[in-house]
Amino acid sequence: MAQEGSSIGKGTLIRGDVIGADALSIEGRLEGRLQLSSRLIVEPTGQLDAEVWADSVAIHGVASGAIEAREAIVVSSVATVSAALRAPRVILEEGARFSGDIEMDFDLSEVL
Numbered sequence: 001m002a003q004e005g006s007s008i009g010k011g012t013l014i015r016g017d018v019i020g021a022d023a024l025s026i027e028g029r030l031e032g033r034l035q036l037s038s039r040l041i042v043e044p045t046g047q048l049d050a051e052v053w054a055d056s057v058a059i060h061g062v063a064s065g066a067i068e069a070r071e072a073i074v075v076s077s078v079a080t081v082s083a084a085l086r087a088p089r090v091i092l093e094e095g096a097r098f099s100g101d102i103e104m105d106f107d108l109s110e111v112l
Contacts, residue, residue, distance in 0.1 A: 005038065010045050026061070044078055057087075 005023030008014055012028035023039040026046035034040070036054040046061035056071040059079045067073060069087040077095035086103040 008046075042079075 005025065006020060007025040008028045008030055010027045014028070014030050014032070016032045017035075018024075018030065018032065019035045021037050023041070024034075024036055025041045025043055026048055027043045028045075029047040029049075031049045033051045034048075034054070035052075038055055040052065040054040040057045042048050042057075042059045042061045042063055044060045048059075048061070048063040048065065050065045052065065052067040052069075054067075054069050057067055057069045057073045058076065059067075059074065059081055060076045062080045064082045066084045067086070071087065072089035072091065073085050073087045074091045075081050075085075075093060075096045075098055077093040079093075080097040082099045084101045084103070086105075088105050090102050090104055092098055
């Protein structure tokens with residue numbers, strides 16, 4: 001669980017719009033829209049079905065919807081994700097279950 005910030009505990013369901021400035025750890029379930037100016041962690045027991053905007057996102061549980069991060073999205077080896085991911089860096093660890101789209105912003109002319 002996140003050392004600082006807020007959490008949605010196991011057995012808790014939140015439906016609706018959530019806006020926050022602190023880090024958020026999800027051990028329960030969140031459905032709706034989430035806007036954070038910090039880090040989001042979906043714990044192994046966590047379930048996320050939402051449109052998300054955050055600084056960074058780490059998924060260890062189940063996630064679906066559209067997830068956008070200003071820095072990076074990490075899908076861990078134990079995660080199950082069915083979503084559209086958009087961030088400058090997207091990391092899919094070996095063993096992660098993923099279905100969806102990935103969009104990474106970068107200038108192709110810098111690579112060529």
